[in-house]
Amino acid sequence: MTLTRRSFAAAPFIIVPRTVLGGAGYVAPSDRVTIATIGMGRQGLAVTADLMARPDVQMVAVCDCNRSSKDYAEYSRNSNLNMARQLLGKGFEDWAPDLATPGSARLTNDFTTSLGFGGRDPGQRLIEAYYGAHTPSGRYKGCTAYSDYRELLDKQPDLDAVYVATPDHWHAPIGIAAMKKGKHVLGQKPMTHSVGEARLMAETARQTGVATSVTVNNPSSTDSATIRGWIQQGLIGKLTEVLNWSARPYWPQGVARPKETPPVPDGLDWQMWLGPAPDRPYHPIYTPFSWRGWYDFGCGSFGDMGCYSFAGLFKILDLTPPTAFEASVSEPFEETFPKASIVSLDFPENAGRAAFKLVWLDGGLKPPRPEGLTGQEAAAYFKPGREGIYYAGAEGAIIAGFNGTAPRILGKNARQAPPVGRQAARRDAIADQWLAACKGGPKPLASFESQAAPTEAFLLGCIAQRKPGEKYKWDSAAMRVTNNDSINQLLDPPWRGNWS
Numbered sequence: 001m002t003l004t005r006r007s008f009a010a011a012p013f014i015i016v017p018r019t020v021l022g023g024a025g026y027v028a029p030s031d032r033v034t035i036a037t038i039g040m041g042r043q044g045l046a047v048t049a050d051l052m053a054r055p056d057v058q059m060v061a062v063c064d065c066n067r068s069s070k071d072y073a074e075y076s077r078n079s080n081l082n083m084a085r086q087l088l089g090k091g092f093e094d095w096a097p098d099l100a101t102p103g104s105a106r107l108t109n110d111f112t113t114s115l116g117f118g119g120r121d122p123g124q125r126l127i128e129a130y131y132g133a134h135t136p137s138g139r140y141k142g143c144t145a146y147s148d149y150r151e152l153l154d155k156q157p158d159l160d161a162v163y164v165a166t167p168d169h170w171h172a173p174i175g176i177a178a179m180k181k182g183k184h185v186l187g188q189k190p191m192t193h194s195v196g197e198a199r200l201m202a203e204t205a206r207q208t209g210v211a212t213s214v215t216v217n218n219p220s221s222t223d224s225a226t227i228r229g230w231i232q233q234g235l236i237g238k239l240t241e242v243l244n245w246s247a248r249p250y251w252p253q254g255v256a257r258p259k260e261t262p263p264v265p266d267g268l269d270w271q272m273w274l275g276p277a278p279d280r281p282y283h284p285i286y287t288p289f290s291w292r293g294w295y296d297f298g299c300g301s302f303g304d305m306g307c308y309s310f311a312g313l314f315k316i317l318d319l320t321p322p323t324a325f326e327a328s329v330s331e332p333f334e335e336t337f338p339k340a341s342i343v344s345l346d347f348p349e350n351a352g353r354a355a356f357k358l359v360w361l362d363g364g365l366k367p368p369r370p371e372g373l374t375g376q377e378a379a380a381y382f383k384p385g386r387e388g389i390y391y392a393g394a395e396g397a398i399i400a401g402f403n404g405t406a407p408r409i410l411g412k413n414a415r416q417a418p419p420v421g422r423q424a425a426r427r428d429a430i431a432d433q434w435l436a437a438c439k440g441g442p443k444p445l446a447s448f449e450s451q452a453a454p455t456e457a458f459l460l461g462c463i464a465q466r467k468p469g470e471k472y473k474w475d476s477a478a479m480r481v482t483n484n485d486s487i488n489q490l491l492d493p494p495w496r497g498n499w500s
Contacts, residue, residue, distance in 0.1 A: 027055040033184075033438045034160045036061035038149050038174055040123035041288055042072050042116065043188055044165035045080055047215065048123065049087045050431060051163065052130055057435065059127045061156055063146040067267030068119035070102050073251075073289035077101055080116035084126050088133055095129065096122075107290060111250045118288065119267070120145040147269055149174050153181045161211070161438055164188060167291045168298045169277045172197035173499055175212075175448075179204045184211040184438045186431070190299050190307040191448060191455045195479065196492025198459065202452035211437030213430050213444040214451045218312030220429040223404040227391070228316040235413040236393030238354055239317070243390040244309050245361040246402065248301035253293035253363075254331060254339035258283045276495030293336045299462050300337030301362040305402070306458035309389060311446060312404050313358070314454045318351040321476035322358075322457055327464035330363065339363050341468075343461040360461055370397055372410040463490050 033056060037048045040062050051057045074080045078101050085095050099117040106112045124145040132140035146152040153159070161184035164174050172192045175185050185205075191214045192198045205212045218224050231239060261281040264270045270282045277296040292298035313319060322345040329338035340363025349355045361367060369378050370390065380401075381388035387402035396411025409417045433444035443449070460474060467490075473483045481487040494500060 029058070031439075032056050032058045033435055034058045034060045034158055035163060036063060036152055036156060036159055036161075037123065037163045037165060038063040038152070039165035039167075039170070039188070040064040040066075040120050041118045041165060042074055042080060044163070045118065045123060045126070046083060047163055047165060047186075047188075047431070048127070049083060052127060053087060054431075054435070059131075059143060060159060061144045061146060061152055062120050062123040062127065063149050063152045064118075064120035064123065065147050065269040065272035066119040067147070068117070068121040069265065069267065069288075070099070070115055070117045071105075071284075071288060072116050072118035073105075073107070073113040074101070074116035075114075077104075077114040078116065079114065080118070087126075088129055092129070092133070096125070107251050108249070113250075113289075120147065148272060149177065153177060153183070159183060161185065167273075167287070168193045168303065169296065170275055172201055173276050173495065175201055176204050179208045179210050179212070182208065182210060184434070185213075185448075186434050187212070187214050187448070189215050190303045190458070191451050192459075193297075193299060193303075194490075194492055195456050195459050198452045198455040199479070202449045205448040211434055211444070212448040213434040213437070214307070214311070214446045214448065215430055216308050216311040216446050216451070217430050218308055218403055219315040219445040219450070220433070221312070221404065223400065223407055224312045224316055227312075227398055227400065227404055227407050230398060230407075230409060230417055231316065231391065231393075234395075235409055235417055236391060236397055236411065237395030239356050239391060239393050240354075241356055241392040242313065242317075242358045243361070243367045243392070244306075244313075244358065244402070245366050245389075246301055246305045246387050247364060247385045248305055248362055249293055249337070249339070251290045251292050252285065253300060253337045254333050255285075255293070255336050256333065257335055258285050274496070276497075276499035278496055295335055295337070295466065298337075299459065300465060302337075302341075302343065302360060302458050302461045302465065305362075305387075306360065306461065307451075307455065308403050310454040310458050311451060314457075315445070316404075317347075317353060319347055319453070319457070320350050321453055322347050322460060322474055324471055324473050325460045325464045326471040327461065327468045329465055329468045332466070332468060337462070337465055338468075340365050341465050343464050345457060345461060360458075370399065370410055372397075372414075373399070463487060466490065 037044050052059045081099050085092050088095055101115050104112050104114050124143050127143040128140045132138050162178045163186040164171055165188040171187055175187050178185050192201055264282045292304055324346040327341055327343040330340040343360040345358045347356055366382055369382055389400050391398040396413050398407050398409055400407035430446050437444055472481045475482050
């Protein structure tokens with residue numbers, strides 16, 4: 001007799017002693033969340049490893065339009081392979097030597113990255129090695145690999161949830177398709193590629209009632225709660241401005257489309273990779289990793305990192321959508337985001353907080369150094385490659401790391417704020433919240449519904465980067481720019497072909 005997860009849960013008259021099922025820490029199959037990962041690049045592998053290590057998760061499938069390659073950007077030499085070996089544990093110190101890095105690649109003048117493995121075959125191999133290591137036989141063949149997410153959703157009827165870790169332009173089409181199939185969805189940041197998609201994702205989550213979350217922890221962090229408390233206590237006075245700066249991009253931006261048309265690598269379905277994006281010939285300048293800088297596939301530096309800081313800002317300051325936005329850039333390009341930019345967004349008053357301006361800087365640009373920092377302290381935020389956030393008030397300021405980490409107060413009230421220590425390392429809070437919601441718990445703090453407004457805000461900044469030199473007035477309720485109608489075509493561009 002074969003029981004699915006749901007039919008097992010619906011059979012209350014079947015009683016089996018726990019000692020028969022397993023030892024301490026054992027989780028019955030009916031209590032596990034079955035998950036498939038769609039997109040087996042660096043982030044897909046890392047989060048899959050984190051999820052798989054939890055006893056209440058069963059990874060059952062992977063999906064990627066790339067069979068296998070070793071050209072994915074990784075954080076350090078062999079970091080993908082070392083992460084896999086650490087997950088597998090004792091006896092696997094030399095696992096999969098064929099997946100070792102082939103070397104490194106220089107993506108920009110000042111950024112070189114190690115190259116690591118990715119694709120559906122290595123993802124399947126890792127999952128089956130992990131579960132095999134926990135069986136008496138040492139073998140496991142229960143993970144299916146797909147090249148098309150639609151086939152995955154059709155052929156895995158007992159699938160509870162998916163984790164979507166594709167390039168940005170695929171987040172909404174796959175996420176929406178999964179939600180309409182009744183699957184819970186954990187989505188890699190940014191939530192969507194366009195403003196219209198953000199609203200559609202949030203509405204689909206509301207209609208289907210499935211558990212959703214974006215992989216941003218800022219709304220849940222102790223640091224965000226600390227900064228919110230300091231501002232509400234009036235320790236910096238009336239908020240006047242927020243400055244947020246990122247060292248990104250680490251990938252090429254400010255470049256033109258290549259003229260060469262090399263052959264598509266064996267094992268890569270290029271048309272599936274493009275999906276809803278406009279058609280174009282394959283070139284290695286797009287994938288992996290470097291797609292982030294191209295309008296058709298990514299959201300540039302602002303979309304890559306603003307999703308983190310804005311998730312925290314909206315929680316800390318009770319933000320509603322901005323009323324205006326503008327940008328100045330190093331040099332505009334037809335198809336890629338600029339190498340550096342300054343973006344301004346005007347936020348209205350709300351919940352007793354006055355209206356203020358938020359200024360985003362990227363590409364190595366930084367605001368003036370504030371008073372009250374020692375040289376060593378200033379270096380933590382203003383050296384090349386460093387990032388940060390600054391809340392300016394009428395009676396002081398707060399400065400912190402990019403995600404609000406280790407905040408400190410500057411000004412006359414600095415002594416009134418207790419020192420903030422480093423947060424202890426812990427599991428991913430968003431994954432915990434999402435898994436609990438999959439089992440009927442409360443909505444995660446970074447649900448699709450809650451992140452639609454922050455996503456809208458930084459995506460407006462991305463539009464300003466594409467069309468600099470003018471201040472655009474924004475009517476969020478109508479979802480349109482009111483003083484330049486030509487910009488509105490960028491809010492919700494159509495998907496290619498039958499992907500709609």
